[in-house]
Amino acid sequence: MSAGMPTLKDAIEAISALRRHGGRVHCLTNDVAQAFTANVLLACGAAPSMTSSPREVATFTAGAGSLSVNLGTLQTERMEAIRIAVSAARQHNVPFVLDPVKADISPPRLAFARDILGGGPAILRVNASEAEALGAGRESQLAPCMAVTGEIDRISTSEGTLTVANGTPLMDRVTAVGCAQGAVMAALLIHSETPAQAALAAILWFAIAGESAAGTAGGPGSFAANFIDRLYDLPLTSIEERASIR
Amino acid sequence: MSAGMPTLKDAIEAISALRRHGGRVHCLTNDVAQAFTANVLLACGAAPSMTSSPREVATFTAGAGSLSVNLGTLQTERMEAIRIAVSAARQHNVPFVLDPVKADISPPRLAFARDILGGGPAILRVNASEAEALGAGRESQLAPCMAVTGEIDRISTSEGTLTVANGTPLMDRVTAVGCAQGAVMAALLIHSETPAQAALAAILWFAIAGESAAGTAGGPGSFAANFIDRLYDLPLTSIEERASIR
Amino acid sequence: MSAGMPTLKDAIEAISALRRHGGRVHCLTNDVAQAFTANVLLACGAAPSMTSSPREVATFTAGAGSLSVNLGTLQTERMEAIRIAVSAARQHNVPFVLDPVKADISPPRLAFARDILGGGPAILRVNASEAEALGAGRESQLAPCMAVTGEIDRISTSEGTLTVANGTPLMDRVTAVGCAQGAVMAALLIHSETPAQAALAAILWFAIAGESAAGTAGGPGSFAANFIDRLYDLPLTSIEERASIR
Known part of the structure; x- marks a missing residue:
């Protein structure tokens, strides 16, 4: 773990604070992920609001604790709503998470992702292909x-890098787990001193809840229900014991 | 319980009739709630139809037993569809339920809710803040x-008021439970003599199925599945035994 | 079973190939069915992509193994996306499945279904009322x-007809099971020599996973989770033993 990076203790404090104090996250996410994302936020102690109507999104964002922006399923009205929400977030100092899902596959999505990156997300959540398409490299943050x-x-900031090696393959068999993780990073931003603290907390929470849920799952259907149950009640001591951070 | 208000027996008769005879409810609900609402209606014995396409909604509404209108996520096309559906409902004497979710937070939603209220819903389903924003008071129904x-x-009509004190906090940890309840009120309108009978039946059914589902739930994920199971098979005698109506 | 029609062994080979080799299906489905369809495809070993944005759908379709088109909830932008996707599919030899849900109820949907039929789907998935509305008869394929x-x-081709008598009534109590089956037929097209092989494989897989899931379900909520678990791990020998094909 690099100096200046968040510790396991920091991550656990953010989780604990979210569970105790809650906070509303406005989510502009793809329509496949909406219901699961709302249920995950509720299980984690946060309050979701989800409207993607351009006429409403500024009000909902301005009063939120944070904003989560996910670029799957880019209907025209949702794109307009995302621009309005990001602008409202800047104006009202509402921090946001950007997840440019599959921007590596679709050129218009990549162009739109670059635009929204200009709005200054606190956290950019990507996989390796998306990061490469956006031009991230060893030197560019x-x-x-x-x-x-x-x-x-892998979590990186200008201070350094750390990695987490937890999780279960069943998480890849349930749609929207990654999308929902972006929203939980946003919820944790409300209770974190740095974006990296929120990112680390969300990654550990998901990965270790996933490990625990997989233990009693009969397949991806029961895993999805178990996973939400474990996000809700996973003991903080389990995170302490199982976290594999470097 | 005020004179002129529905009784526990009335509520149970409506539930029993819906389970035996079914009926189609056309639902214009927010996109977060759509799948859960459809599954809840199916578990209750009703048949959902869900399209929010303006070019189709008049046909689907005219032939439905009832209509459920929920104002979450107001995209332009959905607003147009709601206006068309409410107009078709009036023309064909299809009763409808209005749920103006979070109209207290968003001014354009509040204005739209007032418009749709003018269409004459049989039941207005609200929480206290939404009711206040819409101008409801002790004197105004x-x-x-x-x-x-x-x-x-709390259920109120010009005849009086009654209250139900059942339920479980886990119901607030699953998204769209309230939205789905509005749709079940609509389904029960098909088999009720008064709107209040349908409202009481839906409130009792949800609250007591929720209590029963919570008993064996490991968290909000398994609760959501259990809740649908109990809506499907909750014995009417459980409702009789546990109902706390005043 | 008619000569020239797929056998039980053909169906099992397609299922086995999908589980081993996967493949991406682009899905243009109604917004009620999207999340469940994605989860079913993941449980079956396929990779879903779901965007219905007209500006992205040609790229997503051109690179997919197959396309699944479902006509529920026909918003304007989704209709445009469907036309673009079907055109891209023809151009790139991507086979597709058409499911014109409830086209018998809604005249504009029926007209649109006829248009899309002109694009040449490999499989038309319908119920009896939809088939009749579209003009199918004993003589017209x-x-x-x-x-x-x-x-x-019932599966029919110019070679003949066969029927499958498996399944459970609980499948009708969960929304989007039929819609998801169309998407799995599309996934199986990637690993089938004929469309009828893919259709038979999907029908058997769903019906026998459903029978197995119903055995331990407490109602439609737990059934839905069990069903996804069984799609994921149903032994091929169970399909062999239980298939009721004529």
Whole structure:
């Protein structure tokens, strides 16, 4: 773990604070992920609001604790709503997380992702292909905190890098787990001193809740329900015991 | 319980009739709630139709047993669809339920809710803040039946008021439970003599199925599945035994 | 079973190949069915992509193994996306499945279904009422393979007809099971020699996973989770033992 990076203790404090104090996250996410994301936020102690109507999104964002922006399923009205929300977030100092899902596959999505990156997300959540498409490299940090997810998750800031080696393959068999993680990073921003603290907390919470949920799952259907149950009640001591951070 | 208000027996008869005879409810609900609402209606014995396409919604509404209108996530096309559906409902005597979710937070949603209230819903389903924003008071009854939900649910008509004190906090940890309840009120309108009978039946069914589901739930994920199971098979005698109506 | 029609062994080979080799299906489905469809595809070993944005759908379709088109909830932008996707599919030889849900109820949907039929789906998945509305009869075959679902499922091609008599009534109590089946037919097209092989494989897989899931379900909520678990791990020998094909 690099100096200046968040510690396991920091991560646990953010989780504990979210569970105790809550906070509202406004989510502009793809329509496949909406219901699961709302349920994950509720299980984690946060309050979701989800409207993607351009006529409403500024009000909902201005009063939120944080904003989560996910670029799947870019309907025209949702793109307009995202621009309005990011602008409202800047104006009202509402921090936001950007997840440019599959921007590596779709050129218009990549162009739009670059635009929204200009709005200054606190956390950019990507996988390796998306990071490469956006031009991230060893030397270029595209946001104060980048969370590059994969078999090993990697968090980087200008202060350094750390990795987390927890999780279960069943998480890849349930749609929207990654999208929901971006929203939980946003919820944790409300209770974190740095974006990297929120990113680390969300990654550990998901990975270790996933490990625990997989233990009693009969497949991806029961895993999804178990996973939400464990986000809700996972003991902080389990995170302490199982966290594999470097 | 005030004279002229529905009784526990009336509520149970409506539930029993819906389970035996079914009926189609056309639902214009927010996109977060759509799948859960459809699954809840199916578990309750009703048949959902869900399209929010303006070019189709008049046909689907005209032939439905009832209509459920929920104002979350107001995209332009959905607003147009709601206006068309409410107009078709009036023309064909299809009763409808209005749930103006979070109209207290968003001024354009509040204005739209007032418009749709003018269309004459049989039941207005609100929480206390939404009711206040819409101008409801002790003296003003905004619809033939108002169902004001909260820790204690309150049903009021020009005949009087009654309250239900059942339920479980886990219901607040699953998204769209309230939205789905509005749709079940609509389904029960098909088999009720008064709107208040449908509202009471839906409130009791949800609250007592929720209590039963919570008993075996490991958290909000398994609760959501259990809750649908209990809506499906909750014995009517459980409702009789546990109902706390005043 | 008619000569020239797929056998049980053909169906099992397609399922086995999908589980081993995967493949991406682009899905243009109604917004109620999106999340469940994605989860079903993941459980079956396929990779879903779901965007219905007209500006992205040609790219996503051109690179997919197959396309699944479902006509529920016809918003303007989704209709445009469907036209673009079907055109991209023809151009890039990506086979597609068409499911014109409830086209018998809604005249504009029926007209649109006829248009899309002109694009040449490999499989037309319908129920009896939809088939009739589209003008199918004993003599007219509207696509290389028609899968007419019902209590008994019927697959027909110019070579002949076969029927499958498996399944459980609980499948009708969960929304989007049929829609998801269309997407799995598309996934199986990637690993089948004929459309009828893919249709038979999907019908058997769903029906027998459903029978198995119903055995331990406490209602439609737990059934939905069990069903996804069984799609994921149903032994091929169970399909062999239980298949009721004529």
